[in-house]
Amino acid sequence: MEESSVPCLHLLTLHRELLVSTITSIQCLLDNLLLNGFFCQEDVEIVQRIPTKPDKVRKVLELVQCKGEEACEFFLYVIYKVCDAYRDLQPWLEDINYKPSGSVIGTEVVNSDPISRYSQKLRHEISRDTSFIMSYGQQEETRLEDLYTDTVMELLNDTNESLGFLENLNQLLGDDAVFNPQGEVIYVMGDAGVGKSILLQKFANLWSKKELKTDALFFFKFRCRMFSIFKDAEEISLRNLLFKYNCYPDHDPDNEVFDYILRFPEKVVFTFDGFDEIQEDVDILKIPEVVSPEANANALQLLMSLLSGKLLKGSNKVMTARTGIEIQSRVIRKKVALRGFSPDHLKAYINLHFKEQEHRELVSVQLDASPHLCGLCSTPLFCWIVFKSFRHLQTMHDDFHLPDTCITLTNIFLLLCEVFLSRLASPAASSLKKSTRCTSETFRAGLRPLTAFSKLALQGLERGSFICSQEEISECGLTEEDLSLGFLRPVSDYDSSGGPANFEFIHITLQSFLAAFALVLEEQTSTDFILKFFSECSWRQEVSCTPLPFCIGRPVNLSLNKPFSTNEHFLFTNLFLCGLLAKSQLGLMGHLVCPALLRRKRATLKSYLSTVVRSHMQGLPTYKGDDGTKVHVLPNFLWMVRCIFETGSRQIAQMTAKGITPYFIKLGYCNVYSGDCTALNFVLQHHRTLLRLDMDNNNISDYGVKQLRPSFSRMTVVR
Ligand SMILES: Nc1ncnc2c1ncn2[C@@H]1O[C@H](COP(=O)(O)OP(=O)(O)OP(=O)(O)O)[C@@H](O)[C@H]1O
Ligand SMILES: [Mg+2]
Known part of the structure; x- marks a missing residue:
């Protein structure tokens, strides 16, 4: 006989033990049975008085069967309807070919299961929070799905060798490329603006729409910068950390949700965005690690315990950080490096970004003409700024073109500021007639x-x-x-x-940019203060050498020259300072700062840079190889070159090139991206003798190679 034609009453007897061992949410059954008059209050109380869950289920089954076939039918219908609460029984319903009969369809069923309700609530809130992508001006929001474009996601092993590429976000949680099964953290790294936060946003959005292949019921997203707002002495429990900073379960008097999380941590996904943004004093880490989920502790300690698997072991954890932040490999399960837009992604992004064919073509032509700009645009943030500015400035001024060959990051951020500040202009004036663009006027007015x-x-x-x-x-x-x-x-x-x-x-990079702007605008008579972040970096360096209990530390810098190392947010500020004080910006900045003061600041910066560059070059560790003297430079060398490029000073570039005495430079694993190659070329073209450049394990595309071409007569590039 087909099971579907077996009376429900018999089905309950036949599969009694399966039901007893699988049903967890008893209250939801009781509520529905009571609501539809199959149970009376006394039945409910009888069940509630029973101490253990299996016995409770046995009692419910017994009572339901006593009430007859109709009650049994309704019992199965509840399990079928509230599928989130009885998800483990859904395959069974399919096996027995369950179909609700006409008599129960339409009967009111409520979901009072705290766990599935909480899961739904999280999905709802996350969907709301992640559906839009930030845009400038709070009025202009873009739907995530209208603009999200895939980026290159490379899987790496513990020594940063490639293990292939991720094709879609579903593979993020999967077992592909796991190099350390004991590790708990899926570590996503990438440069500033490469799209780490957006990737997590997309990931959360997919989960909220049940489009992610996972059976995780809960998703908690955290931004690491929030851990900096906790006061040192402030303690919090794990429960509060999860619920307060995401959302609280409704109607959960018995704390079932949290209990469930403790029992089934594998049903939880955590995302921690921006580990580099934790700016805490390391002293805090000296407090012993927390292991009890009930204890109150410092929020940062809870975070560390979660990451190391001391709390909620087996939960899924995806963490992002800027490249160069090192966390101990024992906690890393797998590693993904974000590499930005490939040329095809860039094309797709252009099509999403610009609705008008005319704009698409204009932008494509201008990009094709400038591999350097393409290199910069491989970073989604910079691409977004360039495209947004293009669109805005195009509509305001006829004569606007994308900036060409020598655009620096400073130019890109100046463009963004110009767009923001141009909103101050009277809207009537800009909409009536396309005006001639006058950048200095816009800045002066703003x-x-x-x-x-x-x-x-x-x-x-x-x-x-x-x-x-x-x-x-x-x-x-x-x-x-x-x-x-x-x-x-x-x-x-x-x-x-x-x-x-x-x-x-x-975006934090905008904060770094504006901080540099503040240093340039500041009217103090002594100008040395503009160098404060160069010295901050060396101070940070010393702090980071303190042994940390959890061993999360900044990369150890072996070079003697500290000013180009460590804290990226300061490094960006220094970089923008170089850009804003560049000769090419004198015209604009002279409208905002007293020219004499500006000159003094330029002189201070230039003399400082000359000194540190000289000592940096002298301090580079060289060693003799079979084929001549070699030097393996570190990422701080790259930052130095970036700063020199922003200043646009040929003199400093020449001096740096002169300082390169060895014949072979290894830039392997230095996190060079295609946009950097123009800066490298800017310096290396001054090198007099033949140079071999090893660019192994970096992120330079064909755009980057094109940028290095001018130096090729003096250089062999090994990739
Ligand atoms: N995949 C993508 N598709 C479309 N746009 C993107 C994508 N990734 C990033 N962007 C754009 O770039 C901007 C910056 O990205 P995001 O904030 O994710 O960078 P990030 O890597 O988190 O940077 P940071 O290290 O500074 O935190 C986004 O606001 C968005 O406009
Ligand atoms: Mg981010």
Whole structure:
């Protein structure tokens, strides 16, 4: 006989033990049986008085069967309808070929199972939080699915050798390329703006829509910068950390959700975005690690315990960080390096970004003409700024073209600021007639808010904070109206206090840029303070050498020259400082700062750079190989070259090239991306003798090679 024609009453007897061992959410059954009059209050109480879960289920089955076939039919219908709560029984329903009969269809069924309700609530909230991509100006939001483009995701082993490529985000949690099964963390690394946060956003969004191949019921997303807002002494329990900074379960008097999480950690996915953004004093890590899920502890300690698997072992954890941040390989399960847009991705992104064919063509032609710009645009953030600015400035001015050959990162961020500040211009004027673009006029008109935003950015960076409170914003003299320019966006993720909203810069790199702007605008008579972050970097270096209990540390720098090492946010500020004080920016900056002061600042920076470059080059460790003297430079060499390129100073470039005495430079694993090759060329073209350059294990595409071409007469590139 087909099971579907077997009376439900018999089915319950036949599969009794399976039901007893599988059903977890008893209350939901009781609620529905009571609601539809199959059970009375007394039946419910009888079941509730039974101490153990299996016995409770046995009792429910016994009572349901006593009530007859109709009750049994309804019992199965509840299991079928509330499939999230009884997900483990769904395959069984299929096996027995269960189909609800006409008499039960339409009967009211409620889901009162706290676990599945919480899962639904999380999906709902995450879907809401992740459906839009940040855009400048809070009014202009773009749907994630309208703009998300795949990027190159390379799988690496523990020594950073390639294990192939990820084809889609479903493979992120899978077992492919796991090199350390004991490790708990799926580690996603990449440069500033390469799309780490967006990748996690997409990942969370897929989960919320049940489009991710995983049976995880809970998804908790954290941004690591939030750990900096906890006070040192503030302690929190794991339960609160999870719920307060995501959402609380509703109607869960018996704490079933948290208990379930503790029992089945594999049903949980965590994402921790931006590990590099933790700016804590290392002393905090001296507190012993927490292992009890009930204990209150410092939030950072909870984070460390989760990452190392001391808490919720077996839960899925994806963590992102900037390249160069090293975490001990024993906690890493697998590693993914984000490499930005490939040429095909870039084409796809152009098509998504520009709806008008005319714009698509214009941009493609201009990009094709400049491999350097293509190199920069392989980083999605820079690409986004360039495209957004293009679109905006195109609509305002007829004569706008994408900047060509020698565009620097400083130029890109100046473009973004110009776009923001151009909103101050009267909308009537810009919409009536396309005006001639006058960048210095736009900056001059926006000097007050620009100065205030820059001050805010600098203060934050000095404090090691990426979050600005309403109070700090007002103290800097910023008004409601200024906020709508687009530099800042509200932080919604973890404002649990109910106080006024906090804000953050739309991207940290913008904060670094504005902090550099503040140093240039500042009117102090002594100019040495502009170098403060160069010395900060060396100070950071010493701190990071302290042994940490969890062994998460910054990369150890073996070079004697510290100013080009460690803290990337400061490194970016230094880089932009070089760019803003470049000769090519004198025209613009001279409208904003007293020219005499500007000259003095330029002189201070140039003399400092000359000194550190000289001593850096002298300090490079050389060794004799079979084929001549070699030097293996470190990532800080690259930062130095980037800074020199931003200054545009041929003199310093020549001096650096002269300082390269060996015949062979190894730049392997230095995190060179295609956009850097113009900077390398800028320096290396001055090298007098033949040079071999080993670019092994970097991220230079054909665009990068094209940029190195001018130096080829003096150089062999080994890839
Ligand atoms: N896959 C993508 N598709 C479309 N746009 C993207 C993508 N990735 C990044 N972007 C664009 O680049 C911007 C910066 O990306 P994101 O914030 O993810 O960088 P990040 O790697 O997290 O940088 P950081 O290291 O500074 O945190 C995004 O706001 C978005 O506009
Ligand atoms: Mg990020």
